[in-house]
Amino acid sequence: MQTDDLIANLSRNVPGVPRGAAATRLLIALAVGAAAAFILLLASLGVRPDIAAASSTVPFWVKWAFTLSVAGISLAVLLRLGQPGVRAGWLWFGLAAPFAIIAMMSVGELLSAPSAARVQLLLGSTALVCPIAITSLSIPTFVGLVWAFRKLAPTNPRLAGAAAGMLAAAVAASIYAFVCPEESATFMITWYSLGLIVSTCFGALVGRRLFSW
Amino acid sequence: MKATETRLRALMLKGLEGDAAAHRALLSELARLLRSYFGKRLSYDLADIDDLVQETLIAVHTRRTSYDRERPFTAWAFSIARYKMVDEFRRRGTRVSVPIEDASDMFADDDLESVAASVDLEILMADLPESQRLSIQGVKVEGLSVIETAERSGLSPSNVKISIHRGMKALFKRVRTGDPDAD
Numbered sequence: 001m002q003t004d005d006l007i008a009n010l011s012r013n014v015p016g017v018p019r020g021a022a023a024t025r026l027l028i029a030l031a032v033g034a035a036a037a038f039i040l041l042l043a044s045l046g047v048r049p050d051i052a053a054a055s056s057t058v059p060f061w062v063k064w065a066f067t068l069s070v071a072g073i074s075l076a077v078l079l080r081l082g083q084p085g086v087r088a089g090w091l092w093f094g095l096a097a098p099f100a101i102i103a104m105m106s107v108g109e110l111l112s113a114p115s116a117a118r119v120q121l122l123l124g125s126t127a128l129v130c131p132i133a134i135t136s137l138s139i140p141t142f143v144g145l146v147w148a149f150r151k152l153a154p155t156n157p158r159l160a161g162a163a164a165g166m167l168a169a170a171v172a173a174s175i176y177a178f179v180c181p182e183e184s185a186t187f188m189i190t191w192y193s194l195g196l197i198v199s200t201c202f203g204a205l206v207g208r209r210l211f212s213w
Numbered sequence: 214m215k216a217t218e219t220r221l222r223a224l225m226l227k228g229l230e231g232d233a234a235a236h237r238a239l240l241s242e243l244a245r246l247l248r249s250y251f252g253k254r255l256s257y258d259l260a261d262i263d264d265l266v267q268e269t270l271i272a273v274h275t276r277r278t279s280y281d282r283e284r285p286f287t288a289w290a291f292s293i294a295r296y297k298m299v300d301e302f303r304r305r306g307t308r309v310s311v312p313i314e315d316a317s318d319m320f321a322d323d324d325l326e327s328v329a330a331s332v333d334l335e336i337l338m339a340d341l342p343e344s345q346r347l348s349i350q351g352v353k354v355e356g357l358s359v360i361e362t363a364e365r366s367g368l369s370p371s372n373v374k375i376s377i378h379r380g381m382k383a384l385f386k387r388v389r390t391g392d393p394d395a396d
Contacts, residue, residue: 003270006271025278083289
């Protein structure tokens with residue numbers, strides 16, 4: 001086809017693009033993904049029976065502060081990765097911050113605990129379930145993000161896939177917090193991070209295929 | 214180059230509001246710039262260059278959502294072009310490499326043909342440290358003397374020289390690997 005014909009064809013239908021349309025698409029994906037993850041959680045593990053009481057305790061909010069800040073920063077990173085010519089820059093350091101803070105809390109916790117209690121801080125009672133649940137619950141959000149990216153243009157598909165995996169897992173972890181009974185920062189930095197990392201690696205693995213255009 | 218950016222961006226903004234005529238004008242002008250952008254970098258025949266131009270135009274059209282209205286338009290459009298070019302390399306199984314002579318082209322700013330190259334330079338330089346960027350901008354791009362550049366940027370003259378040396382080294386490395394993210 002001649003380029004002029006192509007241009008004429010493309011210009012036949014030029015819908016307007018509202019401001020912030022890219023961010024809106026990502027937020028829609030997050031909302032739908034989070035809702036789906038919550039339904040999955042209710043159908044499988046349920047929420048912890050003492051959720052009303054737990055939701056007013058510090059560990060619960062530390063957990064949320066961790067997962068929601070990872071979600072927020074990876075959302076900002078992902079949005080930039082979907083826009084050609086825009087760099088994530090200092091946001092990469094921002095993404096490391098929540099992990100660094102929880103890691104420091106964990107060190108403090110381990111140092112002040114009697115040595116016999118340390119293994120308990122690390123393993124809690126749900127060490128195995130946690131990363132598996134987070135990775136599984138991240139799937140709906142990840143699918144949503146793949147959809148959102150059909151109108152975006154990641155010039156590094158593999159990296160975008162990784163960031164999408166991280167974001168999806170951070171959303172999943174925020175939902176999983178409704179059932180998670182663990183209270184230690186050591187548990188969080190180990191098993192929550194493991195869930196996040198597995199999902200991030202998965203995203204990187206499928207990124208080239210699902211995010212290229 | 215500034216004029217091109219201003220004009221294209223204005224067309225893009227109108228197109229995003231649903232103005233089909235502006236969108237059409239934008240794509241036509243982009244087609245011309247892209248033909249020269251790819252033509253300079255690839256030794257493909259005209260038909261293949263045109264395929265690449267068309268693919269880029271389609272991406273520009275279907276992925277307009279990925280353009281942030283507050284940011285430079287040409288940086289966006291030519292990042293898409295570069296992505297499509299690298300993609301084409303990959304498909305053909307050739308290694309991504311831009312001949313080193315091309316790098317000196319990038320510092321010419323004397324004709325419209327070099328718009329694309331200047332845009333490239335902008336993208337390449339965007340994440341150099343500020344001292345290196347200012348120094349290269351002053352001496353290599355605008356042709357000022359080291360002293361003038363030093364005065365303008367508030368750096369010492371020897372600092373300007375070192376910054377140019379380091380900055381140019383970093384730029385050549387990026388151009389050679391064809392990867393704007395290489396450090």
